[in-house]
Amino acid sequence: MHFVPTHDEVVALLRRTGGLRDGHFEYINGLHAKEYLQVALTMRYYEAAKILSVGLSRQLRANSEIRAMIPELSIVAPATSGLPVAYGVCEALRARQVYWAERENENEPLRFRQYLELKKGEKVLLVDDILRTGKKIAELKKLVEDHGGEVVGLAVVIYQPNPSTPTFDPLPFYYLAKLDATYYKDSASCELCKQGAPVDKVWL
Numbered sequence: 402m403h404f405v406p407t408h409d410e411v412v413a414l415l416r417r418t419g420g421l422r423d424g425h426f427e428y429i430n431g432l433h434a435k436e437y438l439q440v441a442l443t444m445r446y447y448e449a450a451k452i453l454s455v456g457l458s459r460q461l462r463a464n465s466e467i468r469a470m471i472p473e474l475s476i477v478a479p480a481t482s483g484l485p486v487a488y489g490v491c492e493a494l495r496a497r498q499v500y501w502a503e504r505e506n507e508n509e510p511l512r513f514r515q516y517l518e519l520k521k522g523e524k525v526l527l528v529d530d531i532l533r534t535g536k537k538i539a540e541l542k543k544l545v546e547d548h549g550g551e552v553v554g555l556a557v558v559i560y561q562p563n564p565s566t567p568t569f570d571p572l573p574f575y576y577l578a579k580l581d582a583t584y585y586k587d588s589a590s591c592e593l594c595k596q597g598a599p600v601d602k603v604w605l
């Protein structure tokens with residue numbers, strides 16, 4: 402394993418630990434796919450989680466501006482997906498603190514726990530396991546800024562953008578691997594359905 406794991410090493414680690422699966426999958430929104438990514442399945446293994454979060458922290462430390470902020474840096478994640486990444490990165494960087502935002506119900510906005518207060522101008526690094534649509538990170542960024550924090554960067558294990566994923570330029574953005582996803586828009590256009598392959602319904 403390299404100092405920062407390579408794209409291929411990350412993909413191999415995801416496959417070995419069940420985080421990246423081959424098969425025939427149907428999402429709640431009706432899309433079909435032949436691969437399924439669930440980073441949490443990889444993060445359950447402490448050693449795998451450590452390789453990924455240490456790799457990310459090394460990329461972050463290589464940014465001299467971020468490195469200078471580490472003693473004061475807050476690592477903030479959306480719950481629950483980003484939590485293991487946030488604690489791993491905080492431990493590896495020796496940053497100041499970790500906290501998260503969550504929602505009570507699917508249709509409610511992200512919020513912080515009661516009594517959580519940001520210092521004005523607090524330096525915040527946002528982390529998550531995957532950046533896909535970017536909606537959750539955009540919402541989290543706004544929440545931090547509305548509470549007076551300053552977002553200084555963004556780090557995720559896997560970057561899997563689609564054509565409408567926003568860019569967060571000029572924020573420094575780090576990821577360990579960029580994966581393409583191929584989706585079929587429905588069963589009628591799905592190669593695997595045509596072959597009669599049994600389908601797994603996935604929730605996320």
Ligand SMILES: [Zn+2]
Pocket residue numbers: 425426433434587588591592593594595600
């Ligand atoms: Zn299908």
